[in-house]
Amino acid sequence: MLQKIRDHASGWFAYIIFGMLIIPFGLWGIDHYIHQGSGVYAAQVNGDEISLRDFQNSLQQQRSFLLNLNKEVDDASLKLKTMEQLINERLLRQYSKKENIFVTDEQLLNRIKSIDAFRSDNGNFDVHLFDLALQRQGYTQSYFMEMLKKSLPVEQFANAFDATALFTREDLGGAVRLLAQKRSVEIFNFLHSPVFNLQHANDADLNVFFEKNKSRFNNPEMVKIDYINLDLNALLDKQSVSEQELLDAYKQQLSIIGTPEQRVASYILVRVPENANENELKKAEQQATALYERLKSGKSSFDKLGDELQHSADKTIEFGTLESLRPGVMEPAFDQALFSLAKVGDISAPVHTSFGFQLIKLDKIYPKVIPDFENVRSTLEKQLAYQKAETQFFDVTDRLATLVFENPDDLDAVATKIGVPIEHSDWFSINGNNGGVFSNQKVINAAFSDDVLLNGKNSEPIQIGDRHVLVLRVVNHKKQTPKTFDEARLELISSVKNEMAKNYLKKEAGNLEKMLFDGEDVTSIIEAYGKTVEHQRLDEIARNFTGLDNSIVESIFKMPVSNEKNVAIKSIELANGNWVVIKLLKVTNGNAENLSANDRKAWTDTLTKQISDVQMTGFINELRGAAKIINNIDRL
Template sequence: MLEAIRNRAQGIFAWVIVGLIAIPFTLWGINNYMLDGGEALAASVNGEEISTREFRSAFLSYTQQLRFLMGASFPEEMLDDPATKQNVIEGLVEQRLVLDTAAKLGLGMSDSSLSQVIRSNKAFQGESGQFDSQRYEAVLGSQGLTPVAYEARLRSALLSEQLVSTLRLSAFTTQQEVEAIARLQQQKREIGYSIVPSATFRDVIEVSADKVRQYYDDHPEEFRIPEQVKVHYLRLTADSLATDIPLDEQTLRDFYEESEDQYRVPERRRASHILITVPPQGDEATRQQAQEKAEAVFERLQQGEDFEEVAKEVSDDPGSAQKGGDLGFFGRGVMDPAFEEAVFSLEETGALSEPVLSKFGYHIIKLTDIEAGEVKPFEAVSEELAQRYRRQIAEEQFYEQAEILDNLTYENPFTLEVAAETLGLSIETSEPFSQNGGSGIAANPKVVAAAFSEEVLREEMNSQTIELAPNDVVVVRLDKHLLADTKPFEEVREEIEEKLTLDQAMAQAQERGETLVAHLQQGESPETVFKEGGEAVWNEKKLYARDDQEIPSEVLKMAYELPHPESPENPVFAGQPLGSGDYAVVGLYRVENGNPGKLDEKARRSLAQEMEKAHGEMVYRDFIQELKSKADIKIYTENL
């Protein structure tokens, strides 16, 4: 199996499908191998260690990405969730196994291929869209990486992805499987249902003070506050410096003259063309035939035939032919060089070019409009100029002041006040945060690591200067060290009372629902069981597809998991608690399978691709399980 993988994993397809590698993945997904000795272990894979530092970095990055995606809905309890920690460490173990396998298979990547991936990453490109080496180093520096370290990690990530992609692309599906899945996907089910609302029972529930206190005493882990710190900090940014830079009109006009070329709008031209293609593998005779056809078309135009009509009739460019050959406006550097030279050599609108040969074939070009180049006037760009000027000066000042900040906080390790007074900065204070991070600057893993370091936490010294982003640095020192504790009873009393009330309401809704289901299963009709005016209303049976929005999704999912009824006269009834705390009673009357014959070719192809993707994921998971079964893996849960 491994030999087959190796044979298929050659070539450039791996990093083509990787595309633009996301920086966060390469920063934590492929781990840090340059670690100090003596650290506690999170896991080991075939004797190769995964340190707790690697795990914390991976866990922090994972939860921060979720926090960014979920915003205010991010569940803070996830930071202490053992299952989340287990998922992260399992991911690190899998990555190590895949990397080891890639190395054994001899998979490799040339320097030129690695360079191509880096240069295509938009994060490293300047405003011109070209790779910018200074930006490259600045972005890496903001993540605490050198180019050498980043490139080593990226190479590992690409090799890993090369193997993983090969596995996933090895799957295939048959026509019979597609039709079987189509029957299931397009299946409809006749469903009747009712919801027993838990809210109905809330008003009659009373929770005693003793029960609230007892719950608090019996579940201390639910109210545990992890070890936290608050830090004072000085933050220096180029943006903050820019707001204080004075600027008068003469300075701004001088800056405008220096940077006038940046505000020059280049000439653009609009053209239409008729393309007579020349196949890339065509011989000289084929090319000659295309040229003769192009010359005949050019002669027709010279004799007065309408360009748009001729383009619609003979042009081989499907994108423009139906528009009479119109290509719209474009500037230099966009089109094929030979084509572009011909367009910009035409002197007036309406002019035609003789047949021009490009890599696509022969073009007859008509110039239809010209937008002359111009320089934007000072008044039109003054605001942008002011921003650019202040940003430029601020960046020059930033490096000088950042060095002063670094020196003063190092020379005065037990205070931030000297640096604050010298640089005119305000000492700010964070909200409490744990080793899993927090908000503001505490969302940055480097700040969290510094705050809980021996230097800051135990010795109460200033941290080293931490680069949060390009032109954005911070120095932190301890304000308060908050040991792990339990929230006081009075602070959580109402929360516990609400939880116990909900639990009892849910239990009573479930008890009521189970009674209703029992009556239905004994043969009583829904009309009898769900009497008008009761706490639950029966929704009459109706056909629902898998993705139907007219029925609660949990009810629909439940109905699609029920066994087929013997007949519509003998429906299957069942009940289930819902995530809301309510209770669902469901009846399934009949099942109507989909018809694969109604799938058009596009839908059939799309379904086959979905199935191949799912099969590929199964192949990958099976491969990982095979590696795990043969590996010596130890996970130190107590250190996570």
């Protein structure tokens, strides 16, 4: 198995590395990642420390990744998952070292070349893009390669489990039968809104409800905070770029701005068979050389010879023209030969490529176009201002995490040391809808957390947007207070009417269930209920059907199968107050025999991966069971 692990150094980690290159490495900075600092650690695995800054880096990277996907971030859950991931990776790395599982330089190089961030538009690895991406992240080549080399063994395990996971034909049949099942249903949707609008609540109703539910009507808990607000967009306005900086940037980027030189070329190709032997290669080379000598002698022009060969009986020879070729577009041998030709009309000696032996004639040169400095001034100025603001932002946020950790009770000290002002909020509530950053759920969660509100601590840095970080401290607090009847009146009216509508709809849904069980005509049922009920029949819907509320689809596929003695009918209440009655009409099981080859492979790959993940988790749990782990997550 170990050799199989070694042989499969490819897969999900390239995605992680790509993410690291397109998402900032973290608010805490690469320098802190390399130079570890005070000796405080987040966890210890068999005596091997996971530093606080390793944890902070990983946590912030995952926060940024989720935010870029427009996902809600639960900080408490994310902390736990990040710590578990770091511990698991450290265990796998330790096991790799113990079992002498390693990554060769060739595997490492191939991995780097496979990362999309380092590929040009034509899909080839681009050294310039590689260097530029590392520079932007503050990496040296040696550090990046060492980091990747240490991480790749972890990925080898996942690939090894993928390669050995077993999923039989019978397993596939059973899974498809259930998971690809389709169901036909009738749905009756009792609408909450029109029923709600018909309800009337008098003062007696309101008073009764208020007395029974006083705890529901309160003035919300509120706070005022002081906060440090770091926003890259705000920093942009404060950046200045000198004329010399613009000129220097222009000179540095001459190689990448503008349009590169392009060439038009004709070619005569003597093809060789796939997997050609030595004699076949020699024969093709001799044929190409003879054609080259004929051209050199002046007995024929390139175009005339090419046209003659194209219409000859010898179908191993091809003549054609290639337009707008930039450096790096063609394979290296062809590329080097074409761009070595000095002037239009020059012809190359036979060039051995993957297609055969080619003669290349330079037909036209489109020189590189470099835009005038004034035409790119505005773009360069914006780029440099952004780079300066970004550098300043990451420098400040890098120090911010450490300073907050070192000064948990003093926001003034943190603000002074990083040179930013403290801002002050008005009252805002735990219920949200406060406007600006104070409506951000992560800000609300932090302000009303026990550590900040009750213990008087500074919050951790909160990422509330891309390159926007906030640290807060509560300076004033109002506890929740009960509302009087008059203060709660509008809420009471809505609550009572809602309760009336809910009771009515629940009762009517029950009545409809009975009608359907008794076999009453659907058309007459719909006419009786009028506009308060929407009816639809859906045939052969799958589990991933998006035309209904998720809770309805979930309920449909949890219903028992109907038969002559047992008609499957169910009613549920939706989050919007509607009540839905579902009648199951038909169940059609999935059939693996009907899958196309591509679908069969997709199903098998997905289900095999699920088995592999379970096995990988089991393996990691074994390592955890035998390891000595100190986890300080509760102190972070």
